[in-house]
Structure formats: C-alpha cells, structure tokens
Amino acid sequence: MATHFLYLWLVFLIDFASVTECKSMVENYIVHMDIAAMPRAFSDHHSWYTSIVESLLDSSKHSVTTIESSTSASSLSSSKLLYTYTHAVHGFCASLTPSEHNALKNSPGYVYSIRDLPVKVDTTHTSKFLGLSSYSGAWPASDCGSNIIIGLVDTGIWPESKSFKDDGVAKIPARWKGICEEGTRFNASMCNRKLIGARFFNKGLLAKNPNVTISVNSTRDTDGHGTHTSSTAAGNYVNDASFFGYAPGTAVGMAPRAHVAMYKALWDLGAYSSDVIAAIDQAMMDGVDVLSLSFGLDVASLYDDPVAIATFAATDKGIFVTASAGNEGPYLASLHNGTPWVITIAAGTIDREFGGVVSLGNGVSVMGLSLYPGGAKLLRSPIVFLDTCSDMKEMKKVGSKIVVCLDKNGTLIEQFFNALQANVSGGLFISNSSDLSLLLQTPFPAIFLSPQEGDVVVKYVKSSSEPTASIDFQTTYLGTKPAPSVTSYSSRGPSRSCPIVLKPDLMSPGDLIVASWPKEIPAADLDSGSLYSDFNILSGTSMACPHAAGMAALLKAAHPEWSPAAVRSAMMTTSYAIDNANEPIKDIGHNNRPATPLAMGAGHINPNKALDPGLVYDAETGDYVNLLCAMNYTVNQIKIITRSYRFNCSSASSDLNYPSFIAFFNANDSNMKSETVKEFWRTVTNVGDGVFTYAAQVTPMDGLELSVEPERLVFRKKYDKARFKLSIKGPRLIKEKVVYGSLSWIDIGGKYVVRSPIVATNLIFRDE
Numbered sequence: 045m046a047t048h049f050l051y052l053w054l055v056f057l058i059d060f061a062s063v064t065e066c067k068s069m070v071e072n073y074i075v076h077m078d079i080a081a082m083p084r085a086f087s088d089h090h091s092w093y094t095s096i097v098e099s100l101l102d103s104s105k106h107s108v109t110t111i112e113s114s115t116s117a118s119s120l121s122s123s124k125l126l127y128t129y130t131h132a133v134h135g136f137c138a139s140l141t142p143s144e145h146n147a148l149k150n151s152p153g154y155v156y157s158i159r160d161l162p163v164k165v166d167t168t169h170t171s172k173f174l175g176l177s178s179y180s181g182a183w184p185a186s187d188c189g190s191n192i193i194i195g196l197v198d199t200g201i202w203p204e205s206k207s208f209k210d211d212g213v214a215k216i217p218a219r220w221k222g223i224c225e226e227g228t229r230f231n232a233s234m235c236n237r238k239l240i241g242a243r244f245f246n247k248g249l250l251a252k253n254p255n256v257t258i259s260v261n262s263t264r265d266t267d268g269h270g271t272h273t274s275s276t277a278a279g280n281y282v283n284d285a286s287f288f289g290y291a292p293g294t295a296v297g298m299a300p301r302a303h304v305a306m307y308k309a310l311w312d313l314g315a316y317s318s319d320v321i322a323a324i325d326q327a328m329m330d331g332v333d334v335l336s337l338s339f340g341l342d343v344a345s346l347y348d349d350p351v352a353i354a355t356f357a358a359t360d361k362g363i364f365v366t367a368s369a370g371n372e373g374p375y376l377a378s379l380h381n382g383t384p385w386v387i388t389i390a391a392g393t394i395d396r397e398f399g400g401v402v403s404l405g406n407g408v409s410v411m412g413l414s415l416y417p418g419g420a421k422l423l424r425s426p427i428v429f430l431d432t433c434s435d436m437k438e439m440k441k442v443g444s445k446i447v448v449c450l451d452k453n454g455t456l457i458e459q460f461f462n463a464l465q466a467n468v469s470g471g472l473f474i475s476n477s478s479d480l481s482l483l484l485q486t487p488f489p490a491i492f493l494s495p496q497e498g499d500v501v502v503k504y505v506k507s508s509s510e511p512t513a514s515i516d517f518q519t520t521y522l523g524t525k526p527a528p529s530v531t532s533y534s535s536r537g538p539s540r541s542c543p544i545v546l547k548p549d550l551m552s553p554g555d556l557i558v559a560s561w562p563k564e565i566p567a568a569d570l571d572s573g574s575l576y577s578d579f580n581i582l583s584g585t586s587m588a589c590p591h592a593a594g595m596a597a598l599l600k601a602a603h604p605e606w607s608p609a610a611v612r613s614a615m616m617t618t619s620y621a622i623d624n625a626n627e628p629i630k631d632i633g634h635n636n637r638p639a640t641p642l643a644m645g646a647g648h649i650n651p652n653k654a655l656d657p658g659l660v661y662d663a664e665t666g667d668y669v670n671l672l673c674a675m676n677y678t679v680n681q682i683k684i685i686t687r688s689y690r691f692n693c694s695s696a697s698s699d700l701n702y703p704s705f706i707a708f709f710n711a712n713d714s715n716m717k718s719e720t721v722k723e724f725w726r727t728v729t730n731v732g733d734g735v736f737t738y739a740a741q742v743t744p745m746d747g748l749e750l751s752v753e754p755e756r757l758v759f760r761k762k763y764d765k766a767r768f769k770l771s772i773k774g775p776r777l778i779k780e781k782v783v784y785g786s787l788s789w790i791d792i793g794g795k796y797v798v799r800s801p802i803v804a805t806n807l808i809f810r811d812e
C-alpha cells in the first residue's frame with residue numbers, strides 16, 4: 045500500500061522511467077549517412093537506405109535464413125528499416141544484429157550510428173502572473189499568437205478537452221502540410237482550427253519491445269502529460285476550471301490563438317529517440333513554427349544526442365525550439381538539452397499556493413498548505429500530538445483522530461508514510477521546509493504547517509484536556525511572496541555537452557501548474573479510489589517548457605522577421621532576476637539563497653517586455669558550426685550534426701553570439717597568483733526604432749575584474765550592429781565554485797535595459 049502511494053504521490057514530478065528492457069541481440073540504431081555519397085543509380089535516399097539494409101542481410105545470411113528461409117530479403121529489410129529520416133537527420137533507423145551493425149560500418153556514405161536510447165520525460169493563473177492582458181502588451185501585439193503553429197512531441201492529446209476548442213481561432217495557415225492521422229479512437233474530425241495536426245510514432249518502441257501491445261494506437265493521450273503541456277502552450281479559454289476546488293477560474297494557455305500540432309512519440313510503455321527523431325522530421329515537413337520538447341537524454345556530447353542533432357536542422361529551418369532542463373536538481377551540471385541552438389528552460393514557482401484552514405477547539409485558526417483532492421471535511425475531530433511520529437505503535441493507536449507531527453530532523457516523508465499506514469483520519473505536519481510542492485497532493489486529509497503556525501497548534505493540544513480541530517480544504521492563496529523562486533528539482537547547469545555556453549537559458553512557471561487533463565485518466569488517487577477531472581496540477585520542467593514555447597509563439601506572431609536566435613535573445617535579455625518581494629530570486633534547492641544563473645539562466649520570462657527588447661544578440665547556422673569547430677570535434681562528428689550543410693572550420697570560434705557568458709577559471713598550475721583574462725566578443729543589433737546610445741554597466745564579481753570595450757555603443761538606425769568585448773580578469777584558478785554577475789546595456793534615454801548573466805566557475809569538465 046505504502047509503495048503504491050509513493051508511486052502515485054511522486055508521479056507528479058513527471059520523469060518517466062523507461063520500461064525494463066529485455067536484453068536482446070538485435071538493437072535499433074540511428075544511422076547517419078552522407079547523402080553526397082549516394083550512388084547515382086538510386087532515385088532517392090529511401091531506396092538507397094533500403095538497398096544498404098538488404099546488403100547487410102546478405103552478409104549475415106546464416107542467422108537469418110535458418111529461421112525464416114522463405115522470407116525475401118526485401119520484406120525482411122522493410123521490417124528492419126524502421127524509419128527513413130529526411131530533414132532532422134540524414135539517415136535512417138534500423139533494427140540490426142551485432143554482425144549487421146559491424147558490416148554497416150563499411151558501407152559507402154556511412155558516417156556514424158548510435159544505439160536508439162530511451163528519452164526521459166521531464167514533467168491558470170499563470171497568464172496573470174506573467175502580466176498578460178487583453179488590453180496591452182504581448183497578447184494584443186501578437187493577436188494572442190494567431191497564425192503561429194506550435195508543434196509538441198509528447199504523449200499525445202485528448203482532443204475533446206475544452207482547451208482545444210477552436211472558437212476565435214483563425215483558419216489554418218495555407219502553408220500547413222500536416223494531417224490528422226486516424227487510429228484507435230481518433231479520426232480526422234477530431235482536429236479543428238485549434239488542433240490542426242495529430243500524428244503518432246512507435247516503430248522504434250515496437251522493434252525494441254516486440255511483445256508489447258499498444259492498446260491505443262493513435263495520437264490519443266493515454267498518459268495526460270501531452271494534454272497538459274499543449275494546453276499550457278496554446279490552450280483556448282475555458283471557464284470554471286479547477287482542480288477539485290483548488291485554483292478556480294478561467295484556464296488559458298500562453299498563446300490562446302495559436303494552432304497546435306501533436307506528434308506522439310512518448311508512450312506509456314517507453315519512449316525512444318528513433319520515434320522522437322521521426323516526429324521532429326515530420327514536424328519540420330509539416331511546417332511548425334515552434335517546437336516544444338519536454339523531455340531529453342542525458343548524454344555527454346552533442347553528436348551523441350539525437351535531440352540536439354534533430355533540432356539543429358529544425359533551427360536551421362527557422363523553427364524555434366524550446367526544451368526542458370530536466371528534473372535532476374539541485375545538483376550542478378545535472379541538466380539535459382544544454383544545446384546551443386535551443387532555449388533550455390528551468391522551472392520556477394508562481395505566486396499562488398494551495399491549502400486549508402485548521403480551526404482549533406479554542407476558536408483559533410491557522411492556515412497551511414495542502415492539495416488534498418478529496419471532498420472530506422473534518423469536523424471537531426479529536427487531535428493528538430505525537431512529536432516526530434516515529435513510534436509506529438503509538439501511531440496505530442491514533443485511529444480516527446487527527447495526528448500532529450513535528451519535522452525535527454528532516455524525516456517529514458517518513459512521518460507522512462507512518463500516518464498513511466496508521467490510517468489516521470487526518471494529519472498536520474509541521475515543517476520549515478519550503479520544498480513541499482511535490483508532497484501536497486496527499487491521499488488522505490493532510491495539511492503542512494510552518495513552525496510558527498504549528499507552534500500554536502502544539503501549545504493548544506498540550507494545554508487542553510480534550511483538544512479538537514476542524515479542517516477545511518480547497519483554499520487558494522494568490523499573490524503569495526516570495527515568487528518566483530527556482531524549484532529544487534529543476535536541473536542545473538553547466539551543460540555537460542557544451543559547457544562553454546551558459547545553460548539553462550531562462551526560467552518559466554513549472555511548479556503546481558493547472559492545465560487540461562484527459563477525463564478518463566485519474567487526476568488523483570485516494571485510499572478509496574481514483575478521482576477524475578478535466579484539469580490537473582503538475583510540476584516539473586516539463587510544465588515550464590511549454591510556457592516558453594507559447595511565449596515564443598507570441599513573439600513570432602509579433603515579429604515574423606526575427607530569427608530563432610533573435611527571439612531567444614529578446615526572451616533572455618528582458619527577463620527579470622528580482623522577485624515580487626523586491627529581492628533577488630531565491631533558490632529553494634539551496635536553502636533559499638539567491639539563485640545563480642546556473643539555476644535560472646538569465647531570469648524569469650517577461651513576455652510583455654520581450655516584445656521590445658531594444659537590442660538582440662543574433663546568430664545563424666554558420667555561427668553554431670564555428671562553435672562546433674572550436675569544440676575540437678572532428679569533421680565527421682560535425683557532419684553528424686550539420687548533415688549536408690557545407691562548412692569548413694576556417695572561422696572556428698567559441699564566441700557564439702549568445703546573450704550570456706560563462707568563463708572557466710580552472711587551470712591547474714601551482715602558481716595561483718598568476719593572472720588570466722577571459723575575453724568574449726559579441727555583436728548586438730538595434731531592433732528599436734530610431735537612434736540610440738547605450739552605456740555598459742557590469743555588476744561586481746568577487747575576486748574578478750570586469751571591463752567592457754567600448755563602454756558606449758551608438759546606433760544610428762534600426763538594424764545597425766555594434767561589436768564589443770567583455771573581459772574578465774582573475775587568477776588562473778578561482779576559489780569559488782560559482783561567482784556570478786551581469787552585463788547590462790542601458791539606453792541613456794531610459795527606455796531599454798538589455799541584461800545578460802555572467803558566470804565564472806572553477807568547475808572542471810573532463811570531456812570539455
């Protein structure tokens with residue numbers, strides 16, 4: 045029972061584990077090919093790949109023919125060739141034995157192959173918190189994202205959800221090439237002007253797990269994650285939304301007029317990169333403008349990361365890609381998707397809390413936190429105090445009373461399970477932890493109290509001969525402070541696959557987010573059974589990512605001419621790093637100390653400001669290639685990422701024109717006193733209308749000397765560019781693990797502040 049609840053309870057921090065795999069000899073491989081090497085005899089790359097796979101079968105005929113002697117090579121090859129990729133990757137995915145895989149390496153045009161790896165899924169008041177309004181700012185300026193298509197690679201979608209009604213949504217753009225694919229409980233009439241595309245990909249999953257049965261073989265969401273993320277990005281207005289009485293109000297996504305296309309590649313039974321690449325490949329062909337990816341792979345290098353490779357092609361095509369940082373925080377260097385061409389999103393809290401009220405027998409009331417979804421109210425129930433609730437014998441005697449437990453040395457979770465096992469009728473848990481969001485949705489009536497509120501309760505219980513208490517749930521507190529804060533689970537930088545680009549980029553709302561949910565999937569579980577709802581509250585960087593995708597849709601609608609890098613720059617340089625209590629944004633994972641850019645990137649998203657950023661740090665495909673060259677990748681490794689993009693490494697440069705800075709001070713020599721200077725060159729483009737002069741301002745960084753050259757930049761007209769150099773001087777090895785500050789370009793007219801975070805660190809990356 046207890047482990048059952050542990051699973052249900054923690055599932056709200058979305059992070060799927062893959063199904064346990066059987067060890068089979070046959071593996072799926074994602075194979076990268078050089079299409080310039082395709083012999084003329086082939087009419088297209090698909091027939092070329094088919095012939096390559098057929099030739100492999102010949103070379104290992106013994107093992108194949110003995111089993112299925114009557115099967116022709118071509119039908120076998122079609123069962124072995126799972127996907128042909130066209131845009132996201134030049135190559136294919138095939139299911140191969142070790143000897144076939146070895147033989148493949150001698151095929152002309154072969155570049156590289158990697159095993160098909162499982163991916164990790166990282167799992168509405170939000171719009172008000174972000175300052176979005178119908179009257180001014182990003183919504184009217186973008187017509188709420190009208191005409192923009194947001195593609196999501198996720199667990200599917202529940203088309204009947206009210207968030208996907210198309211009232212007020214403009215007609216489908218003529219450039220759209222996608223379809224609404226039929227399948228189990230899904231037909232073309234389920235798409236409309238809001239949900240304009242639905243496709244599903246599971247060949248990789250099935251090849252890897254031949255015995256699994258896919259009961260819902262369609263884009264229909266049997267998990268809930270994809271319905272939640274897509275309604276967060278672009279859900280239409282839904283009145284009277286709530287999660288069992290919590291967060292009542294109108295639910296609306298970030299870009300309520302944008303179109304949604306769902307590419308289902310994440311399945312309950314597992315999620316594989318071969319299916320994800322096929323999904324991204326299709327999304328590129330169909331014509332999405334923004335791609336939202338709430339999952340990732342924890343791999344060490346960009347050329348081994350299928351998501352990094354596929355999104356390079358997408359970005360080259362002008363698609364803006366948002367990706368979740370992962371839920372492995374608060375440890376440094378725990379993030380995935382630390383890829384220079386995508387925007388990597390951390391998860392923050394918002395200014396809303398959920399809870400209940402405890403009314404004591406003496407007439408005094410205290411408030412606490414809770415998301416208990418059951419309807420039960422406790423009325424004048426007897427209440428006992430059992431200190432740390434560690435004595436199970438005593439706990440079992442509680443029976444139909446409320447138990448009060450005090451978290452003295454971080455045993456809160458243990459106390460909670462003791463109370464659950466003892467089947468008490470209610471629990472009050474006193475803890476000073478500010479990291480409770482994942483514990484709140486309890487299967488029995490429970491409230492979490494601060495030490496101050498808890499003290500009032502304990503004093504009353506101890507002093508009364510027959511203490512009682514009543515508990516009311518379903519309370520929503522708005523405007524709570526401080527907010528936002530960085531959640532403890534949000535994964536931290538630096539990026540292992542590309543440490544020289546500061547990651548994550550930005551934080552957006554990811555904690556306790558209300559969004560749509562399939563009505564046939566439990567939204568909560570109680571002792572007495574499952575509860576169902578059209579809305580659910582989830583937490584994770586999975587929830588933060590679609591907020592950024594929706595925001596990017598608003599910016600693309602308002603500025604169709606901006607490149608993906610310009611959109612990212614606008615989002616980053618206009619973000620804020622000060623919370624609603626007017627203090628630096630705090631990090632819940634590090635005892636509420638000020639958050640560093642390795643936790644939150646530049647800061648929290650600020651959609652209205654991002655419409656008009658003043659300056660942008662732009663970049664194009666060639667700049668990313670120059671960065672790959674500077675990372676000392678081999679030509680072959682670079683080709684895996686760039687496909688047929690023509691390049692040479694004559695302009696290798698680690699100075700990607702990026703709106704943030706990270707410097708490693710970690711030379712291991714005995715002379716700590718000798719100094720070193722790290723230099724960064726950047727170019728900014730004036731996207732404001734008119735003449736502007738900007739002055740540089742840097743915040744001091746402990747033990748380091750910062751300077752900017754020139755200190756003033758003058759722009760005579762829109763799209764003028766200016767180049768500058770930021771220098772950071774310090775000892776070869778700094779003492780602090782992480783020192784941080786910022787560089788702001790301040791318009792002397794007072795209209796714009798263009799802020800970039802700076803990190804200096806002594807962390808060392810072996811594969812750097």
Ligand SMILES: *[C@@H]1O[C@H](CO)[C@@H](O)[C@H](O)[C@H]1NC(C)=O
Binds near residue numbers: 231232233234
């Ligand atoms: C699609 O499915 C819905 C719901 O099952 C059904 O009412 C409708 O007739 C179907 N449409 C077509 C074209 O099959």
Ligand SMILES: *[C@@H]1O[C@H](CO)[C@@H](O)[C@H](O)[C@H]1NC(C)=O
Binds near residue numbers: 066255
């Ligand atoms: C798959 O099913 C077949 C036939 O039922 C069985 O022989 C085989 O062991 C199964 N394989 C796995 C990996 O479960």
Ligand SMILES: *[C@@H]1O[C@H](CO)[C@@H](O)[C@H](O)[C@H]1NC(C)=O
Binds near residue numbers: 226227258261
């Ligand atoms: C799922 O549907 C696709 C497309 O209709 C079909 O090709 C495939 O065989 C189906 N797979 C299963 C396991 O039913």
Ligand SMILES: *[C@@H]1O[C@H](CO)[C@@H](O)[C@H](O)[C@H]1NC(C)=O
Binds near residue numbers: 432455
């Ligand atoms: C802390 O927990 C341990 C067992 O986990 C217990 O023995 C000890 O008494 C606790 N300390 C306090 C101050 O409650």
Ligand SMILES: *[C@@H]1O[C@H](CO)[C@@H](O)[C@H](O)[C@H]1NC(C)=O
Binds near residue numbers: 467
């Ligand atoms: C828990 O207690 C309730 C009444 O307080 C009772 O109905 C229920 O059967 C108990 N459950 C278990 C698992 O003991």
Ligand SMILES: *[C@@H]1O[C@H](CO)[C@@H](O)[C@H](O)[C@H]1NC(C)=O
Binds near residue numbers: 452476
């Ligand atoms: C909570 O209390 C413990 C010990 O009582 C203390 O070590 C810890 O710093 C406190 N945490 C917060 C966030 O106040």
Ligand SMILES: *[C@@H]1O[C@H](CO)[C@@H](O)[C@H](O)[C@H]1NC(C)=O
Binds near residue numbers: 675676
């Ligand atoms: C690449 O190699 C050069 C020359 O060996 C070296 O100076 C540079 O630090 C290396 N860059 C990275 C990112 O490892």
Ligand SMILES: *[C@@H]1O[C@H](CO)[C@@H](O)[C@H](O)[C@H]1NC(C)=O
Binds near residue numbers: 691692693694
């Ligand atoms: C390398 O590329 C640059 C820019 O694309 C080009 O100007 C240059 O001629 C190329 N160099 C070589 C050796 O191909």
Ligand SMILES: *[C@@H]1O[C@H](CO)[C@@H](O)[C@H](O)[C@H]1NC(C)=O
Binds near residue numbers: 808
């Ligand atoms: C420096 O080198 C020494 C000896 O090789 C090693 O023990 C130490 O960990 C290194 N320090 C850093 C910061 O790399």
